Amino acid sequence: MRNLAAPISPKLPVLMHGADYNPDQWLHDPAILAEDIRLMKLAGCNVMAIGIFSWAALEPSEGQFQFEWLDQVLESFRQNGIYAWLATPSGARPAWLAGRYPEVLRVGPNRVRNLYAGRHNHCFTSPVYREKTAIINRKLAERYGSHPAVVGWHISNEYGGECHCELCQEAFRSWLKRQYGTLDALNLAWWSTFWAHTYTDWQQIESPAPHGERNLHGMNLDWRRFVTEQTVAFCKHEIDAVKWANPGLPVTTNMYTLETLDYRKFAPILDVISWDAYPDWHIAQDNVKVASTFAFLHDMFRSMLHKPFVLMESTPSMTNWQAVCKLKKPGMHRLSSLQAVAHGADSVQYFQWRKSRGSTEKFHGAVVDHAGHEHTRVFRDVAELGGTLASLSEVTGSATHAETAILFDWENRWAVKDAKGPRNAGLHYEETVQDHHRAFWQQGIPVDVIGSEDNFAPYKLIVAPMLYLCREETGRKLEAFVERGGTLVVTYWSGIVDEHDLCHLGGFPGPLRKTLGIWAEEIDALHDYDLNGVFLLDGNPLGLSGRYESRQLCELIHLEGAQALGQYTDDFYAERPALTVNSLGQGKAYYIATRLGDDFLLPFYRAVAAQAGVARVLDSELPAGVTAQLRTDGSSDFIFLMNFSDKAAEVVLDGRSYIDLETNETLETVIPLPVDGIRVLKRDAAPLRS
Known part of the structure; x- marks a missing residue:
């Protein structure tokens, strides 16, 4: 059994509530700070992320520092009982730095160096950039590492992207030498004999480029691994x-885009994990699918350290960069914020506190609008949530206990997206993983989202959708998991390639073939307008019946010890x-050879979970669009009942x-939930099984 977590900071042992705060944008108006403090207290905010893009205000010219405003x-x-996640400002370098040391600016895949612009426009390999960030960071640590208002370090901001400069090319070649030792080993791993692309000198190797090499999938995979390792470094x-200035002060970095980096490596x-x-x-109006998607993401980030995480940014109203920037309707701010808490967040924080007056995010949602006062709908929503979070302080530090896990690997994601065929119109890996996760979310079954390198022992049930890249080691781990009594579910397009993106020989699904008891001979790709179907056989041990539509991919498999539960219809x-x-x-071990929809996945996982002995949060059926999530401190369970459907619902309790x-009201029978409604309940905890 995992240890139950402690609060993120003993300085602030309650649920955190706050926002990104950018006082450096308002230094010309000293009255703003006093007004902001008043409004923060009024909104029930207790923590701010500060200094994220403040390098130019802290070091306006090289070696000349101005900390008085931050003091x-x-x-x-x-003085007002507010705390700070103090940021290192590397996410956006000052103009003097880029002008004097152009090597700090990134070079794109086209080999053209960027102009000074934007953020995330810096080379992580550059010795100059490392030197300059270390200087400003040490200055901040010396001055504020023991400041009573500082609750933790916010390292940079949303790391992402890549650089293709000569410094990075040399670092990539050095990384490859460490990985492979010899060019012969590299050429074999990359299968570079294809199209006569064999390398005979390390200097011939360049990172992937639109006008260069992009077809060696092993190379593409290694480049992404290198970029992740360089960013982590x-x-x-x-x-x-x-960290040296106060080793007890926690550090985090806020994560966002899934595209370029394997966040588990951080x-x-x-x-603390934050995102x-x-x-x-x-x-x-499809809030159910949106909610289940973000439930998956919350679960994934929580599972990285298996303890409460920080929701570092969200919007109290709208964004300004989505295709259509919708306002949150009444009730949605409370529901969506508490959804994060339900899945393990010990904070609700926003971008941003006060709307910028100019530049690219001046219309992005904020707690304080351009009107500059508290008399707005959004401010009232935030203040109401502040009161709610204060009433839920008991939840702080409590853990999520999941008996089910879903495998989601970044390397697998990269490899799936790189594959040519069988459906270049889209294999929909992430959507598939989220579909399987949603089947548990609909039942109120907690789920961890883990990687192949994680420990499988704590789980009764593991689901591996489209485990295309499957190492031999992963195959052995899953085989041992099943042999010890675990239940495994695997889908089509699994066990196809190894860690070098080389196809497994001897028959798919490669390292999973013995565990699954099948041989996958071929896979048929369907057009979007094509359908097949699956008919469940009478008397199958899951007790399921009926015909279900299947789409996109249909694998043709042979039984090698497995029992057929369903057959293709067409x-x-x-x-x-x-x-x-x-x-x-x-x-x-179950194998799903084709893509099936929610109408199949929900009853299938209901039966499989029951068979595996996986407990639901509530031992009762939940209405469509309603979910239940659980956190526990070992003595008490905290149950979050959430209604994401477009109609009012009732939840029948399970007799406890x-x-x-x-409200401290005692409840025993039926819980009404309005549209976008949420109730947080407490009950005595059952002992957790080891």
Whole structure:
């Protein structure tokens, strides 16, 4: 059993509530700070992320530092019981730095160096950039590392992107030498004999480019690994420059885009995981799918350290960069914010506190609008949530106990997106993973989202959708998991390539073939307008029946010890197996050979979870669009009932005694939930199983 977590900071052992605060944008108006402090207290905000893009204000010219304005802000915070995540400002360098040292600016894949602009426009390999960030970071640590208002370090901002300069090219070649040792080993791993692309000198190797090499999939994969490692190394360089001043002060870096970096690689160097969530609510009124998608993401970030995380950014109203920037309708701010808490957040924080007057994010949502006062709908929503979070302080530090895990690997994601075929119109890896996660979310079953390198032992049930890149080691781990009594579910397009993106020989699904008891001979790709179907066989051990539509991919498999539970209904492979189960040791392994929808996944996982002994948060059926999530401190369970449907609902309790955590009302039978409604309940905790 995992240890139950402690609060993120003993300085602030309650749920954190606050925003990105940019007082450096308002230094010309000294009255703003005093007014902001008044409004922060009025909104029930207790923490601000500060200094994120303040390098030019802190060091307006090289070696000339101005900390007095930040001194004043932090002292005002201290006097008013407000705390700060103090940022290192590397996310956006000052103009003098780029002008004097152009090597700090990134070079794009086209090999053209960027002009001074934007943010995330810096080379993580550059010795100059590392030197200059270390200087400003050490200055901040010396001055504020023991400041009573500082609750933790906010390292940079939303690391992402890549640089292709000569410094990075040399670093990439050095990284490859460490990985492979010899060019012969590299050429074999990259299968560079294809199109006669064999390398005979390390200097011939260049990073992927639109006008250069892009077809060696092993190379593409290694480049992404290198970019991640180089960024993690830079992050650690930043952490080392501040951590020494007060080793007890936690460090985090806020994560956002999934595209370029494997965020799990950051977890070992961080004390707290934080991320920035911007759901697109009210898109065609499909809030259920939006909610389940962000439930998956919350679960993924929480699972990186298996303890409470920080929701570092969200919007209190709208963004200004989505295709259609919808306002949050009444009730949605409370619901969406508490959804993060339900899935393990110990904070709700926003971008931004006060709207910028100019530049690219001047219309992005904020707690304080351009009107500059508290008499707005958004401010009232934020203040109301501040009161709610204060009433839920008991939840702080509590853990999520999941008996089910879903495998989601960044390397697999990269490899799937690089594959040519079988459906270049889209394999929809992330959507598929989220579909499987949603089937548990709909039942109120907590889920961890883990990687192949994580420990499988704590789980009863593991789901591996489209595990295309499957190492031999991962295959052995999953085989051992099943043999020890675990239940495994794997889908089509799994066990296809190894860690070098080389196809497994001897038959798919490669390292999973014995565990699953099947051989996947071919895979048929369907056009978007094509359908097949799966008919469940009578008397199958899951007790399921009926016909379900299948789409996009249909694998043609042979049984090698597995039992068929369902068959295809159409095409030349009609009546061939489409759903199987294999017994191995004390456990079972299921294989879903085609893409099936929610109408199948929900009853399937309901049956599989029951068979595996996986507990639901509530032992009762939840209405469509309603979910239940659980956090526990070992003595008490905290149940979050949330209604994301477009109509009012009722939840029938399971006979146990509950208390509404906000009203202290005792509840035993039925809980009404209005549209966008949420109730937070407390009950005595059952002992957690080891």
